[in-house]
Amino acid sequence: MAEWIDPGIEQEKKQDELEELKERLILQQTASFTVEYDLKNRKFYIDPSYKNYIREDWEQDFIRSKEMGRAHRRAVLRQDHEMLDAFFDFSDLKAGDRRIGKARFRIDRHRFEWFRMSLVCEGDAKGEPERVVITFSNVQREIDAMEKVEFLLSQDPLTHLPNRSIFIRKTQQMLKDNPKTLYAFIQMDVDKFHMVNQFFGSKEGDNILRYLGVKIQECMEAMGGCTYCRVSSDTFCLCMPDEQEWIDESVEYIQSSLRSYPIRFETTMSFGVYKMTERDHKKNESVETMMDRARAAQRTVKGNYLKRVAVYNEEFMRQEEMEQMIVSEMKQALREEQFKVYLQPKCDMETGRIIGSEALVRWHHPKHGMISPGKFVPIFERNGFISEVDYYVMENTCKTIRRWLDEGFPVEPISVNVSRMDMYNPRLMENIRDCVSKYRVPHDLIEFELTESAFVFDNAQLTHLAERLQENDFAVLMDDFGSGYSSLNSLREISVDILKIDLKFLPQKREDTRANVILSCIIDMANKLGLEVIVEGVENISQVKFLLSIGCKNAQGFYFHRPMPIDEFEKCMKAEPVPISMRERYRAFRKQR
Known part of the structure; x- marks a missing residue:
């Protein structure tokens, strides 16, 4: 009579054999082997495949020493013995404990390679430590690969x-x-x-x-x-x-x-x-x-x-601290309206009459007082915040014009600056139209100044912007004309209404005939092109007289007016203009006193 075999037990046996085979294959593929140690009986089992990876005879070493750690000492590089002793110290081992270590094992007479040691402690029915299973895996290739990657990542x-x-x-x-x-x-x-x-x-x-x-x-x-x-x-x-x-x-x-x-x-x-x-x-x-x-x-x-x-040096340190303060407080300053719009008049040089103004920004800091635009504007241009400040200035300018119109106050055009960063804002024209429309400002009362130096960086963008502004009936001024290397070329390619000539073109000395000739030719050329000219940076009477002599009528500079708060500008507008002749007599009178 044939013996009956429980199919369930047979299935489990096959499954165990498959798992064992699978584990053996994995160990072979990963250059690994296992060692088991019976903690109670001090017996061991070493996977025979260890001889494929380790040079020493561990079985004989273990028979002689009867201790796992000492059995491995001959196979491990001397520098790793201390770590090895700690790894194989089972005195405080508990069931379920796991350890991972790494040591260099001898693989032939003069060569050592890194092995990773993974230990698991298994317990008996009472939960007492019974045996440990240690898997040794050669990780030299893995370490070599990691070192190579680290080297490549650390090297230019x-x-x-x-x-x-x-x-x-x-x-x-x-x-x-x-x-x-x-x-x-x-x-x-x-x-x-x-x-x-x-x-x-x-x-x-x-x-x-x-x-x-x-x-x-x-x-x-x-x-x-x-x-x-x-x-x-x-x-x-x-x-x-x-x-x-x-x-x-x-x-x-x-x-x-x-x-x-x-x-x-x-x-x-x-x-x-x-x-x-x-x-x-x-x-x-x-x-x-x-x-x-x-x-x-x-x-x-x-x-x-x-x-x-x-x-x-310390000056750099002060600049750095100031820059950090500016960057950290700029958004709060905008929210709290610490930025104030100042207006600098543009004048008819003969009569002294104000014919317009330029909107400029000043920072009234609650702690540091007045911060010069020369300190914060370059920083804003670098970090892009200048676009928000430019819009703030434009909106406040529109508010002011609207208030003046409602109060019946005499209004002359105010120009606002368009920074180089603004040109790349795809919504720039839409923002301008919306702001001007919101405050119902006539387009002939707000003008836009484009810096000529921006032409060097992106003439196509600047030309396109000037055309769109003029299509919407806004006057376009080319600011700092003459400061760039391509002034005449930019004038040929960009359609503008007003030239603002840079102070650099003004003669620094009376006998500077070359500068006189250049400036005279620029003024004459602008007049023939039908362009209005404003010379900025005028500071003394000799400059005024020279400009008038070559056909220039309008100027902007400290000789006439410094940038001022809006309430002071309103007083200037209400006051009688002072002709050049009266202005000089008044200055001479003050000197005598």
Whole structure:
């Protein structure tokens, strides 16, 4: 009679065999093997496949030592013995505990490779530790791959110097390891590097950067105790002990190395230096901040052929603190209307009559008082906030014009400035039309000033904007005419109604006949083109007389009026205009008194 076999038990047996086979295959594929150790009976089982991966005879070693840790000692690199002893210390092991460790095992006579050790402690029916199962896996390839990835991620692919992120990490560690040493950060770049790429091609530009990388590495490795990197493009950064002799030698070596590069182009570099202070060490100032300070100093000598190196000082610190304050408080200032619109009159020079004005912005800070536009406008232009300020000025100008019209006050056109950033706002014209329509301002009472320097950056955009403004019956003024390198070309391509000539065209000396001729020709050309001309920056009577003599009627400048709050402007508008003859007699009378 055949023996009956429970199909369920048979199925479980097959499943266990499959799992065991699956586990064995996985271990083979992953260069792994297992060791089991009976904690109570001190018996062990070693997967025979270990001989494929480990050189030593563990079975004999275990028979001699009777301890797991000691059995493995001959197979493990001496430096890892302490870690190995801790891993195989089972004195406080509990059922369910898991451990993971890593050690270098001998795979042949002179070679060790990394193995990961994963331990699981299994318990008996009472929950007491009964046996441990340890899986050994060769992870050398994995570690090699990770090290290669880390190396590639830490290295600039072009120059093979450390990149910015690894420079920051290494420098932070260097500062931490040497708390009593003060360091200097040197940031540098190649002046007019874009012209090298333009004239000689990007391949030659890359060759110069590689050459610089080699020279920087040579210099820094010779000194020792330094870090260095390629930050981006043609910008590099060094960090070295703050020894002036070292700094001077490094700058001179790098600069002279670049000069000796075989290319028919004058290649020079500009350098910015930031020297750490005790305060930086105490507050653990970030490496990024100190790099930024070196960069701020470097920008001040960019393109300066007489001075190649700038050192960050207290003035830079004050500027940096002011800039941080401006950026952090600009939005609140706009909400609280700390920005005030000032008007600077434009005058008929003969009669002194105000024929219009320009809307300008001033910041009345509750703590710092009046902040000059020269301090906050460049920052707003860099971070884009200038567009919000420009709209604020335009809206307040429209409000003022509307109020004057409602009160029957005499109104002359007011011009507002359009910044370069504004030109790229696709809703600019829509915003202008909506604002003017909201306050029912006649289009001939608000004008728009476009800076001629913007033509150099994007003449197509500027031309399109001028055309759209004129299509909507707004007058367009070209501000700072003559300050750019393409003044006549911009005048040919951009349709404007009024030219505002830059003060640079005014003769600085009476005998400056060349400036006289140039300015006379500009005025004559504008008159023939039917363009109104306003000369800005007029400050004395000799300038006024000269301008009148060459056919210029209108001007703007401190000789007539400074920028003023709106209430003061209203008083000027109500007052009788002072002709030039009366103005000079009054000034002479005041001097006599």
